[in-house]
Amino acid sequence: xxxxxxxxxxxxxxxTGAAAIDFEVVDTPHDGGGSLTxxxxxxxxxxxxESVISLGLFRTDGSGEPRxxxxxxxxxxxxxxxxxxxxxxxxxxxxxxxxxxxxxVLARAEGTPSLQWFRTDRIAVFFGVVLFTGLLLWFTYHxxxxxxxxxxxxxxxxxxxxxxxxxxxxxxxxxxxxxxxSMEDVATIAxxxxxxxxxxxxxxxxTRLMVPNxxxxxxxxxxxxxxxxxxxxxxxxxxxxxxxxxVTYSQFGYAAAVSGIMLRERPAANFLLxxxxxxxxxxxxxxxxxxxxxxxxxxxxxxxxxxITSCDYTLIGEELYAASVYLSREPMLLGSLxxxxxxxAAVLALILIGTLLSIAGDTQFxxxxx
Amino acid sequence: MAGxxxxxxxxxxxxxxxxxxxxxxxxxxFSTEVTSQVRDIHRFIEQMPESSAVLMSFDYEPATIAELDxxxxxxxxxxxxxRARVMGMTLLPGGVGLAENLLRQEAAIAxxxxxxxxxxxxxxxxxxxxxxxxxEDVAMVFPTDQYGTALDSFPMMRGVKSYRNxxxxxxxxxxxxxxxxxxxxxxxxxxxxxxxxxxxxxxxxYPYHDSGQLVGFLGGLKGAAEYETxxxxxxDGIRGMDAQTISHLFIxxxxxxxxxxxxxxxxxxxxxxxxxxxxxxxx
Amino acid sequence: xxxxxxxxILAFTVGVFxxxxxxxxxxxxxxxxxxxxxxKQVVFxxxxxxxxxxxIRHHALxxxxxxxxYGYSIIALASLFAMVLAAIFWGxxxxxxxxxxxxxxxxxxxxxxxxxxxFIATAAxxxxxxxxxxxxxxxxxxxxxxxxxxxxGENMVIGGVSLAxxxxxxxxxxxxAAKRGILIGVGLGxxxxxxxxxxxxxxxxxxxxx
Numbered sequence: 001x002x003x004x005x006x007x008x009x010x011x012x013x014x015x016t017g018a019a020a021i022d023f024e025v026v027d028t029p030h031d032g033g034g035s036l037t038x039x040x041x042x043x044x045x046x047x048x049x050e051s052v053i054s055l056g057l058f059r060t061d062g063s064g065e066p067r068x069x070x071x072x073x074x075x076x077x078x079x080x081x082x083x084x085x086x087x088x089x090x091x092x093x094x095x096x097x098x099x100x101x102x103x104x105v106l107a108r109a110e111g112t113p114s115l116q117w118f119r120t121d122r123i124a125v126f127f128g129v130v131l132f133t134g135l136l137l138w139f140t141y142h143x144x145x146x147x148x149x150x151x152x153x154x155x156x157x158x159x160x161x162x163x164x165x166x167x168x169x170x171x172x173x174x175x176x177x178x179x180x181x182s183m184e185d186v187a188t189i190a191x192x193x194x195x196x197x198x199x200x201x202x203x204x205x206x207t208r209l210m211v212p213n214x215x216x217x218x219x220x221x222x223x224x225x226x227x228x229x230x231x232x233x234x235x236x237x238x239x240x241x242x243x244x245x246x247v248t249y250s251q252f253g254y255a256a257a258v259s260g261i262m263l264r265e266r267p268a269a270n271f272l273l274x275x276x277x278x279x280x281x282x283x284x285x286x287x288x289x290x291x292x293x294x295x296x297x298x299x300x301x302x303x304x305x306x307x308i309t310s311c312d313y314t315l316i317g318e319e320l321y322a323a324s325v326y327l328s329r330e331p332m333l334l335g336s337l338x339x340x341x342x343x344x345a346a347v348l349a350l351i352l353i354g355t356l357l358s359i360a361g362d363t364q365f366x367x368x369x370x
Numbered sequence: 371m372a373g374x375x376x377x378x379x380x381x382x383x384x385x386x387x388x389x390x391x392x393x394x395x396x397x398x399x400f401s402t403e404v405t406s407q408v409r410d411i412h413r414f415i416e417q418m419p420e421s422s423a424v425l426m427s428f429d430y431e432p433a434t435i436a437e438l439d440x441x442x443x444x445x446x447x448x449x450x451x452x453r454a455r456v457m458g459m460t461l462l463p464g465g466v467g468l469a470e471n472l473l474r475q476e477a478a479i480a481x482x483x484x485x486x487x488x489x490x491x492x493x494x495x496x497x498x499x500x501x502x503x504x505x506e507d508v509a510m511v512f513p514t515d516q517y518g519t520a521l522d523s524f525p526m527m528r529g530v531k532s533y534r535n536x537x538x539x540x541x542x543x544x545x546x547x548x549x550x551x552x553x554x555x556x557x558x559x560x561x562x563x564x565x566x567x568x569x570x571x572x573x574x575x576y577p578y579h580d581s582g583q584l585v586g587f588l589g590g591l592k593g594a595a596e597y598e599t600x601x602x603x604x605x606d607g608i609r610g611m612d613a614q615t616i617s618h619l620f621i622x623x624x625x626x627x628x629x630x631x632x633x634x635x636x637x638x639x640x641x642x643x644x645x646x647x648x649x650x651x652x653x
Numbered sequence: 654x655x656x657x658x659x660x661x662i663l664a665f666t667v668g669v670f671x672x673x674x675x676x677x678x679x680x681x682x683x684x685x686x687x688x689x690x691x692x693k694q695v696v697f698x699x700x701x702x703x704x705x706x707x708x709i710r711h712h713a714l715x716x717x718x719x720x721x722x723y724g725y726s727i728i729a730l731a732s733l734f735a736m737v738l739a740a741i742f743w744g745x746x747x748x749x750x751x752x753x754x755x756x757x758x759x760x761x762x763x764x765x766x767x768x769x770x771x772f773i774a775t776a777a778x779x780x781x782x783x784x785x786x787x788x789x790x791x792x793x794x795x796x797x798x799x800x801x802x803x804x805x806g807e808n809m810v811i812g813g814v815s816l817a818x819x820x821x822x823x824x825x826x827x828x829x830a831a832k833r834g835i836l837i838g839v840g841l842g843x844x845x846x847x848x849x850x851x852x853x854x855x856x857x858x859x860x861x862x863x
Contacts, residue, residue: 032680042419071529076419081534119676126676132841136848181546184498186843189850193857216704217697225857245711246704250464251545252433252765264722277545278434278570278769285772299839300546301832302574309780317835321842324857332854340845347837379775386774400804403817432754433762464762466745467754496697499690506687544766570769576829577836592802615803621774622796625781629792632782 025093025111030122033087033115038080040095040107043073053098055106060092067094085113124369131346135339143335151334156295156313157326163293164201167268173208174198175267177283179274179298180214180254183221186321187299191274192221193324194297198271199229203238211244212261214254219246255279259286272296272311273320276303284310297323377631382624389620393612400611401599407579408596410586411564414538415448422537423530424454425504427551428472429497429543431464434568438542440594440606441566442472445540448601450480454537455526456488459512461497461547470516485524492516498550505533505559533561538585542566548575552583566593661853668851709733794823 021041028035043055055073057080060066071080073095085091091113095106143149167174176198178191195211202209209226213219223244230239247257259282262270270287272280272294280296280303287294288310296307297315307314315323318340325333350369357365418424426445430438449456458473460466470490477488491512494500503511508531509521521527529535539561541551548565555561562585567575569590578584588597591614594607667689674682712726720726739750781796783789800806801820809816849855 030678032678032683034680074419074421078419080529081531083531115680116678119678122676129672129844132844133848136845136852140854186846189846190842193855196857213704216700216707219704219707220700224859228859242711242714246707248708249462249701249704250431250433250762252431252762256761256765260725264725275546278568278766281772281776282765282768285776299835299842300574301835301839302571304835306776309776318838318842321839321846324855328857333849336845336849336854340841343841343845344838347841377778382774382778383771386771390770402804403807405821431762432759433766435759435763436767464758467751468759470746494694495701496694499693499697503687503690506683510687510691573824573828574832576824577833580825580829611804615805617770617774618799618803619805621777622799624774624778625792625796628778628781629783632784 021095021107023093023095023107023109025091025109027111027114028081030116030119033113034085035081035083036085036091036111036113038082038093038109038111040078042076042078043095043097043106044075051099053100056096056098058094058096060094061086062090087113087115089113132339132343135342136336139335139338139342140332141335143331143333143338146331149331149334149338151322151326151337154315154319154322154326156297156315156319157323159293159295159313160198160327161201163269163271163295164198164205164207166293167202168205168207170268172268173210173265174202174269174271175258175262175265175287175292176209176211176271177258177274178211178213178218178222179272179276180251180279181218181275182215183217185275187275188215188218190321190324191297192218192225194271194273194320194327195222196225196229197324197327199226200233203230203233203235206235206238208240209243210261210265210267212247212254212258213245214247214249214251216246216249219244251277251279252282255282258283262286262290262292266290267292270294272298272307273315273323274298276300276307281306281310287311377628385620385624386617389617390613393616394609397609398612398615400615402592402595402608402611404596404599407575407586408588408593408600410579411588412448412586412597412600414562414564414585415452415454418452418454418537420453422452422454423457423526423535424449424538424540425457425459425508425533425536426540427542427547428458428460428465428469429462429541429545429547430468431462431544432468434544435468436610437568437591437594438544438566439468439472440591440610441588441597442469442542443476443605444594444597444601444603444607445542445566446472446476447480447603448597450476450482450487451601453487455486455530456482457491457508457526457530458488459491460493461495461500463493463495466493466516485519486526489524489526490516491521497547498554501550501554502558505555505561507532533559536561539563540566544568544571546571548584548587549578552578556583569593657856657859660859661856664850665853668847672851705733794827798823 021043023038023040025036025038028037038057055075057070057073058067059070059082070082070093073080082091082093089112090110092108092110094108097104097106164174176195178195179185179188181188183189199209211222211226213222223241226244227236227239230236247254263286267290270292272283272287273296276283276298277300280298280300284294284296284307294311295313295315296311297320298304298307299317299320301317304314304316322337325337354366354369426442426449428442446456456473458469460469473488473490477484482488492515494511500511512521514520515524533539533555539551539555541548541563543565544567548563548567548571551563551565556563563583564585565575565587567587567589569592572587572589572593575584575587575589579587588594591607591610594605595611596607598605598607670685671689674686709730712730715723715726716730736750736753739748739753743749745751777795781792783792797816798820800809801816807815807817811819846855
């Protein structure tokens with residue numbers, strides 16, 4: 001990355017007796033070029049002179065264009081970003097003070113914008129992504145070769161069969177709530193992955209599955225997933241599009257509607273898996289009062305206490321992401337869990353090193369991750 | 371006391387209702403202490419240059435007005451005191467009416483002029499895309515204000531292109547929007563982000579404040595009361611503190627009674643082994 | 654081809670592009686990135702229409718076949734059309750839409766949110782039991798934070814330390830530490846899921862099974 005910074009300090013004021021100011025023009029860092037950052041020490045009216053009328057910023061470039069005003073400045077301003085500039089072109093800026101009878105240049109500085117090809121401020125993230133991708137590919141490759149991998153028992157996922165079986169015995173439906181976030185939320189992606197497994201099991205038992213949605217895109221994906229799952233177990237006849245529907249985009253409107261459905265339809269099993277916010281307790285407590293067996297899971301740490309209190313089983317944080325792997329036991333996906341474990345060990349090691357170095361007075365190590 | 375274990379939940383509901391309604395009808399006048407998370411925002415706004423541009427996103431719907439409206443009102447009062455140029459917007463369709471009313475109301479009280487001191491950008495769907503896009507160019511997301519006037523025709527928008535030109539971004543929300551604003555507006559574009567969140571969601575903001583991703587945050591009605599204390603303008607936040615205090619005391623009392631009942635049952639040797647299910651204790 | 658291969662190629666291409674543009678600030682890449690964001694908003698707007706159509710269909714079918722509780726569906730449909738028509742004929746700033754918003758939607762939704770206060774009370778009563786050492790610690794922390802976060806408790810002092818300071822300490826340290834731990838795990842899980850989708854290892858979002 002090229003930095004071109006010219007810091008020129010100019011003291012010009014003579015007649016008015018006002019103070020000169022520090023002024024610098026630097027190429028805006030980590031951008032695609034065409035921009036300069038102007039910084040100066042804030043000017044107080046009294047420091048310049050009580051009689052000053054206004055402050056202005058002027059620009060001249062080397063292309064022969066006349067000197068032009070870029071902005072009116074307020075007292076107290078200290079930065080300005082000049083954009084849509086030509087890379088490699090040198091620009092000169094002046095801060096002017098207008099007095100009743102005279103105009104005075106307070107400071108002048110020059111700068112040249114340039115294009116950066118790589119965001120060096122994100123170098124730590126870059127290495128993190130490369131290392132993690134490497135780990136993921138390595139363990140996936142090993143998993144393909146048939147090496148057995150251990151995965152600890154997750155009680156909430158062991159209970160999926162029990163919950164669906166209970167609903168089947170009672171002749172009541174299952175309600176699956178994929179959270180209230182959008183498809184770009186990884187918790188929602190994890191949730192629809194689990195939905196695929198739940199739909200297959202529900203299909204095998206011939207139990208009705210209801211999926212009310214808050215996000216229309218999630219609804220479309222859920223419909224596709226349930227349909228495909230039923231197809232895979234040879235029961236396409238079970239698919240009822242009307243059971244996987246959109247409710248409302250309103251957070252508490254959704255909570256009200258789903259609570260109402262719980263009270264009217266009395267599902268025997270409720271799955272609350274995905275991203276939840278303040279409505280989590282309303283949903284889970286309503287389910288609790290209807291006596292349904294409830295399996296919840298979220299990476300929203302603020303909602304975990306509510307689910308733990310009101311639900312029978314709760315998947316905490318990353319257990320939600322591991323759920324589809326756990327239920328499907330696909331070797332390649334199991335490899336990704338192993339990669340996560342190693343990455344976590346690496347993060348913990350870095351935290352430990354950073355803490356020890358910080359205690360010892362080192363600031364560079366921690367600074368590299370800012 | 372053992373009977374406490376099977377207490378009908380409607381009794382608790384009635385208790386909560388009374389503990390909220392009575393202090394609202396007959397106020398006690400509790401005052402609150404100010405936490406560092408709230409003080410940091412106040413200090414930041416105080417130190418901002420006068421007439422800084424501030425983007426205020428009303429990312430909440432009618433459901434959470436009890437907690438978030440007092441915060442929004444307190445922020446607006448302070449910003450208008452500091453002569454900041456406030457751009458209101460919302461990422462939720464239900465937030466349009468709320469944001470518009472509150473902006474108009476507070477601007478009228480402070481004598482602020484539309485287009486010069488404040489404006490309302492309106493609603494834009496797909497929050498994350500909008501947050502990211504505004505890091506490049508606000509006018510690409512909101513070419514006009516809510517009423518169809520081009521942004522560049524407003525005097526207050528002169529020199530305001532993206533987060534770079536803003537002194538502060540404020541998000542008021544009951545969902546994960548604050549984290550998204552921190553991750554996108556701050557981490558990606560370096561904007562200073564302050565938050566007003568419901569008490570339920572505020573607990574998750576501590577790590578973001580500690581790491582400097584958030585200037586500070588107001589948590590629940592207490593956060594609003596703290597901010598009102600700092601700007602010395604009592605509002606719904608301070609008024610709500612009585613009800614919140616009494617209801618908390620009621621819940622603590624119920625927890626204590628529940629434990630006495632639990633201990634009594636256990637002492638009599640009637641407590642069964644934990645079933646792993648959470649259903650039974652409250653009828 | 655269109656059900657599997659094409660979506661996977663798209664996921665890979667867009668995923669890699671998003672990673673590259675995060676590290677390379679070239680204007681052309683940023684322009685493409687902005688285009689992706691624009692399209693995302695357009696798609697979202699269109700899908701909202703699809704969602705509304707599904708909602709209408711869902712309730713219309715319930716009414717048509719007189720399913721249990723179809724009266725609620727009639728109310729849902731009537732409310733939906735009433736708001737739309739009110740907005741079309743009288744605008745959203747004044748008139749019936751604004752009146753309905755202020756006097757029906759606002760108190761209705763606020764009531765739903767306020768239910769949390771009641772549910773939290775019963776949940777706290779049910780779960781805060783001193784069953785063992787860890788449950789007792791949870792109980793004590795809960796009580797300290799509940800009292801320390803309201804004016805009446807802020808001035809209480811235990812062992813020379815004010816309850817407000819204790820509550821702040823619990824929120825600032827044990828709470829933040831636990832949340833950071835969960836956040837690190839969640840962050841890695843998110844990255845892993847995203848990479849699995851980009852690389853094509855994870856396909857269940859396309860409906861693929863074992």
